[in-house]
Amino acid sequence: MRLWQAVWELSGRLIIWGESEQTYRDLSGKKPNSDGKSKTEHPFACSIKSLVDDLDGLEFDADAEGYAKLWLPTQDGLPVASTKLLEVCDQTYPNDCTLSCWKVPCLVLDPLASMAFLSSRAESPPEKLHFQDSFLVWQESTKYLLDLLAHGRFIPLLSRQGGNYLARWQTVVNQELDTKRLTTLVRALPAAAKTPVELEIDPEDDLGTKTIIDDSQTPNLLNSTVILESFLSHCGDALIRMFLKSRELSTEYMRSRATHGAVTGWLQALTNAEPEIGSSAHELLKLEEKIKLWSSKLLAGGVAGRFQTCFSVIAPEEVPSRFENAQWQIEIVLQSPGEPQTFLKAEDFWAGKLGFLGKTDLNREEIEEILLKELGLARTAFPELDMALEGSSPSMIELPTNEAWNFLKDTSPALEKLGFRVNTPEWWGSSNGQLGLHLSVESPDSNKGSVVDMLGMSQLVDFSWSLSLGDEKISAEEFKKLIDQKSNLVFIGNQWIDIDPKKLESTFKFLESQEGVSKMKLIDALRFGFGVAQGDDTIPITGFSSTGWVGNLLNSDSSSIVLDRKIKNFNGDLRPYQKHGLSWLYFLTQVGVGGCLADDMGLGKTVQFLALLQLEREIVVEEKEKGSISDEFRVLPTLLIVPMSILENWEREAAKFAPEIKVYLHHGPTRQTGPAFSRAISGYDLIVTTYSLAHRDEDALAQAQWGRICLDEAQNIKNLATKQSKAVRKLAEDQLLQNRPNSMPVHRVALTGTPLENRLDELWSIFDFLNPGFLGKLSEFRSRFTLPIERHRDQASSEALSKLVKPFLLRRLKTQPDIISDLPEKIEMEVYTPLTTEQASLYQKVVDQMIPEVSKLDGIHRKGLVLSSLTRLKQICNHPSLYLKDGGETSARSGKLNRLEELLEVILAEGDKTLIFTQYAQMGEILKKHLTSRFNEEVIFLHGSLSKKNRGLLIDKFQTTEGPKIFILSLKAGGFGLNLTEASQVIHYDQWWNPAVEDQATDRAFRIGQKKNVQVRKFICKGTLEEKISSLLSSKKELADNIVGTARSTITEMSVNELRELLQLSTGTPEKSDIKPGSEIEIELR
Amino acid sequence: MASREALQKRIDKSWVSKKSQQLFDQLGFDEQLDDAILLIKKRRVLDFVVTTGSFSARVYGDVGAPKVVSVSIPVVSEAKWKKAFSLMAKKALFSSAILAEQLPKDVLAVFSQIGSDLIPEDTSKIVIKVEGKKQKDLDDRAAAVIYRFLDRVVDDPFLLFALRGKGVEETIIELRRHRLALAESKREQESEDLDEVDGASVLIPTTSDFWQTPNTTELSELEYNIKADELPAAILKRLDTLPLDGVEDEVEPLLEEAYNHVTTRAQAYGLGL
Incomplete structure (x- = not known):
């Protein structure tokens, strides 16, 4: 057996040598040097030939071969065999060994070869070859290095060696887990791998600098950390260079400019085989300094982060009457990087203790130099440190109060930027220890279930101010004393706090100005309470409490608002979360405050709103019967403003869920305007119109008195400059100013499913409609919230905004555990969309051409004409371009496509994936092109012309989390056999008229593996044959099994009149401005 | 002028x-x-x-x-330099500043x-x-x-x-020497027992520990996640803008792209690709 050892030589080479069992046995009993070898030659080391043969057997070549001088245990003039060799030979390890220098034959591997060998060949040595423990450590270190590289834990550096500047990649060990692993590796290195090495190899093979060892004196073994770091440094650099071979880190432009010589030279040398940089030394010196400073944040902390130099701020134990005279201590501490609770005070270190550092491999002198160097780095950010450095054992600095405050405020972040840790007192930066104002608001209780005449946000409420520190109140006297101190750090309530003396004075003046005032408007109280009305010159408002209905409104958990009553004439059962939504909406109605129901798409915002209308109606009737409100009291009609594409959907939903609610659709060219409008809506409960008409019929809408204005898809008013947004806002404001003796002030509601928290200006715009002035002016809102949150991701601002809007915003996500368990696994909806003018015109033309023709034909010709006309009509319903094959502009020409865009906007914002099924391949192409450009997202399309392999690729791509979010499938090619559980939204763009086929397609998403609730939408063009056939399907269940055949045969056999009735457009007048601005309505539809 | x-x-x-x-x-x-x-x-x-x-x-x-x-x-003169270092060693300011290249x-x-x-x-x-x-x-x-x-x-x-x-290196070494001497004399003067002083010094093991990893279990429990970070250049965002003489805007996207590339390649390398 041959027993191999591996030693890492610090200039970057792995030395492999071995012991030969055979030679050792042969030597047994013989005297030293009896084999003729010189007295320093290791007598039973493997020969070079043996080493080379064995390596050859492993299908590997060494970079060089030669001899190495090593320090090994020795007894009686002979090297002591390794433990394993003695074990093989049934011998025991002798006592009283000394260390002597022995020359052994060896193989030499450069860093790249070392990595290759250790990561592959060294895993399974052949039978007669044994790898000693040192190999195990190098194998583990190789894995450790690859782990570091795979996680990007390396940085580029510029260093000097001799007179040369070198570009190097340095591995970074700055994570707790990495540090622990490195510590384990350092501890694992056996002494046999720590011997100093001197190499004698053929000069032609020499791979680096030569280490000369003095063999006359017993040396210290090398430091394990130094060896490991050398291994990681050399091998890491070599591997990264190999990975980046022939890659450029500089651009052509930079390389052509002499002014970027040093930078370009450095970047090029980072990917070259050799690290030397050939640029001007003077420029490189400057660059070296900059890069050193840049990297110091990561590399500070001593050798491989064995300890971290920290500064602990210790507050004075004794507090003088003038706080400015207090003495603070900044203590220097050596802290364990992974375990902050483990530390050693510099004072104790200088007194001779080593604490946790005694367990590391660093000796006292090494620790001392690392610490001193760290302090040298720290003094650039902390000049006062020089006071401590005046002595020989720096351990602490004393600072007066104001300087201590400067340290906490300015020096501490500067030190942290350099990679130092600063242990600040707990109260520093904590809101718990903050001195603040407290606002208390009092209001009467709301009378649940009855109509309360409230003035909403304009109502006057009682209020009072007080001062507090955390939960403790501060008296005016104590406050005055603090002001007199004029100190940035003050001692109060048994603790130090950070305070701006100027703010204290301003606050004092503010409180003086409030004396004798006891009422303010609710909106002002809320703005104060949430800190949006407050300037920067006073101390912050840290407390806000309220009683009565304001308390209910601001209750952090709106679930406390419960309305436990049934709605008599409401069809359908509300789910628990919908009941909660209804209670919340009704509560806001009672108190006259606007609210935004922002539930995820598909959670039933429409149903909750319709329930509100019905509930309100029933309560008023009951209250009148009880006599608790006068007979004069009227529930004014609700104005609902919606996008054109869902206008008729509302009518259908209202008829389905709340048939008592009389709905009036205000749209189309025949709509009433002027005084006729008021007459027309008389007796109706819900007037539904569109955003564009809210502007165009502004005057007519303003004449009416509205009990409520509701915006569906409220994001439509996000652009403040648009006429419709201005008109909606003005309408709401004017209604607020109306005097209404027998009804409540106008209530404002917004419905939207788009995540508001990501679009802050949109949030402001919706709130400006709901509760004007509550979020302040847009410019103030932008500087206070939009910029800090959107640009700087400021968590505190985000939390403050969330707290501010929470009482007025109810948002439930379909991923919430309480919601998901409450939802059916599959929700199916029919989505009715209008035709655009172009679609209606084309549709009518086809019908007009077909009907006279049909009457002239019979038999197969008649059937053929009917079927081909059906196809044409369905194509028109999908998109005019599908029918005309004009390849032209696709935007705003199809009601279905318009609605699809609106839906996808919300779906994408919610992070869901969608399957869109169509029976027309050409429609799939149109959708793919249009949606790709509209959303700047990858849209994939699976159709019959794709090969099996390509279909598989598309499916795999879609099924990855980061894959495309929109997948269009032709119903025939993608309707069965596929597993597409990444999607939770399914849209049937057109109908097959066979529910079984559609269900099969839906089941691509709704199947095992699906973790979300699936929402299925079937698009139907309102007033067309699609709607009529859909009704037919719903009413005649017996046809459901194969409606295609039945429906087709039924349709082709219909009389001319029946056909006309089926195909003629019945309702759904397209609205001009929802199609194309400025275009004219071309045809009048009945 | x-x-x-x-x-x-x-x-x-x-x-x-x-x-x-x-x-x-x-x-x-x-x-x-x-x-x-x-x-x-x-x-x-x-x-x-x-x-x-x-x-x-x-x-x-x-x-x-x-x-x-x-x-x-x-x-x-050498004598005056010696005096200068001796004076400088008495104030931590000099070592601190000079080590921080000031x-x-x-x-x-x-x-x-x-x-x-x-x-x-x-x-x-x-x-x-x-x-x-x-x-x-x-x-x-x-x-x-x-x-x-x-x-x-x-x-x-x-x-x-x-x-x-x-030279600056020599200055740092001299200051270190003088500080050590100063500390030594201070210690002698105070004659205090500093039990923990040598806690971190490196002992040379000549026992069987010499060859072995002291924390094999801890080492084997290490876990890595060699996966390209979703925010590869996050480290740059933590720092101020890289000071590049007015071409920061041009370099930043290239640098971010480079981070993206390195993290992806590191992942692939870790997977043996």
């Missing part, structure tokens, strides 16, 4: 800069500053070398062959205490020779070489140490 402004900016950087300019002016070259800088810019100052006690360069004029300019400053201003006071000066106060000690010229006829070439030296000193103040007899 633009060049003086430039120098002024650099002077503001540190006390070394200020001292450098003072010396330049004291040597009577203040009027020749612009010409000196021009010679350097035109790359007419070649083979600049700093050795113990002197620095020199070859300088081309407008015509003819280059002339060698050499400047000699007396080396500080030269604190207090070093001037140290040299003053030992009866010497790091930057000669007395310019008569400085001997400037220009090949073929008399001392009184020193020209722009001498000014250029002096400027080159002082300019370098601003970037690397330890050149002053090298000029006066000690």
